[in-house]
Amino acid sequence: MRILVVEDERRLARAIGHGLEDHGFAVELAHDGDTGLWLAREQEFDAIVLDLMLPGLPGYEVCKRLRAEGCWTPILILTARDSDDAEARGLDLGADDFLRKPFSYQVLIARLNALLRRGAPARPAKLLVDDLELDPARRTVRRGTASIELTRREFSLLEYLMRNIGQTRSKAEILDHVWGADFDREPNVVEVYVGYLRRKIDQPFGTDTIQTIRGHGYLVGSDG
Template identity: 55%
Template sequence: MRVLVVEDDVKMSGLLKRGLAADGLVVDLARDGELGLEMARSSEYDAIVLDVMLPGRDGFEVCRALREDGVWAPVLMLTARDSVDDRVRGLDTGADDYLTKPFSFVELGARLRALARRGPIERPATITVGDLHLDPATRGVRRGDVEIELSPKEFALLETFMRRPGRVLDRYALLEHAWDYGYERRSNVVEVYVRYLREKVDRPFGVTSIETVRGAGYRLRRDGGAVA
C-alpha cells in the first residue's frame, strides 16, 4: 500500500513516515501543497494524508484542486483544529476522512487501510453535467458563468436530477429524494417544481436539459441541455 503524506512540519512528517512504514506502508513525503499536487498527479497512490495547515495553499485548497484535476485517491486530512466547521469544510472539499492531532498511529493505519479498500471512486465536490454546475456545500448553481438563484426545494430537485444524468426518474422517485413524507403523493407538486426549474435553468439560456419522458417521468440530458 503506497501513501502520499503532505506535511510541512519536518518532525511530524518524519514521525508519520516512520510510523506508517512500521505498519508496512510505503510512504512518499511532500513538504508543501504544490509539491503534493504534483506528486499526486504524476503517481498513483492508494491514499493521501493531507495536513490542513500548509504554507501557501492550505490543505482545503489542495484537496479541492486534486478533485478538480480528477485525482480520486482517498484523502485523509490531519489537523490540530478540532472545530466542526473545519471538519465540514474538509469533507465538503472532497476529503474522505478526518483525524485530529494528536492521534494514534494504530488508528491512522486502520483508517488508511479502510480508505484504500474503497479505492479511487469518483466523488467530485461539485456536480457538473454539461455546462450546468451544482455545489452542494455552498448551495450554488450556475450554467456556464451565470449564477442561478434557486429555492431550497428547486435546489433539491435539481441535485436529484444531476446525480443521475440520463436516468428516467418517475414522480415517486423524485418525491422520495427531494420531499419528505409530509407531502401528498397524489399532488402535482413534482410537475409544478419541474416547471419552475425549467424556467430558471433552461428557458433563459435557450436550452432543454430536463426532458419529459411520456408515461415514465423526467430525465436530465447527459449533455446538460440541447438547443431548444
C-alpha cells in the same frame, strides 16, 4: 500500497512516514502544499494524508484542486483544529476522512486501511441541462455532438452553476466556491467569466443557458 504524506512539521512527517513504513506502506513525503499537489498530480498513490495548515497552498486548496482535476485518490485530512466547521469544509471539498491531532498511529493505520478497502470514491455523474453536458470526471463539456473547450476557471464556474440548477447564485457565493474565500479581486470578475462562458456555450448555439437575475446573481435552468 503507496501513501503520500503532506505535512509541514518535518519531525511529525518523518514519524508518520516511519510508522507507515513499519506497517508495510511505501511513503513519499512533502512539506508544503505546492509540492504535495505536484506529487499527487505526477505520481500514482493509493491514498493521501494531507495536513490543512501548510505553507504555500493550504490543504483545503490542494484537496479542492485535486478533485477539480479528476483525481479521486482517497484523502485523509489531518488538522490541529478542534472545529466541526473545519471538518465539514474539508469533507465538502472532497476529502474522504478526517483525523484531528494528536492521534495514535493505531487509529491512523486503521483509518487508512478502511479508506484503502473502500477504494477511490465513485466518479461524479455527468451534469445535464437540456443538451448541454458537463462531465466532472473527464473534465469535458459538450453541446449535443459539439465539444466545447473551456479554461479551468470557466469549467469550475459552469460546474458550480449546473450543480445548483434552478437556484440563483450571487456573485459572492460564486467567488467563494469558484475562486476561493481568500480571493481579493473585484466581484466583477464573475460577470467577466460569465460573459466568456456565454460566448462558448450559448451564443454559437442560439441558446440562453445562463440567466442574469438582476440584483441577485446568475441562474442555470428555471427558478420555478
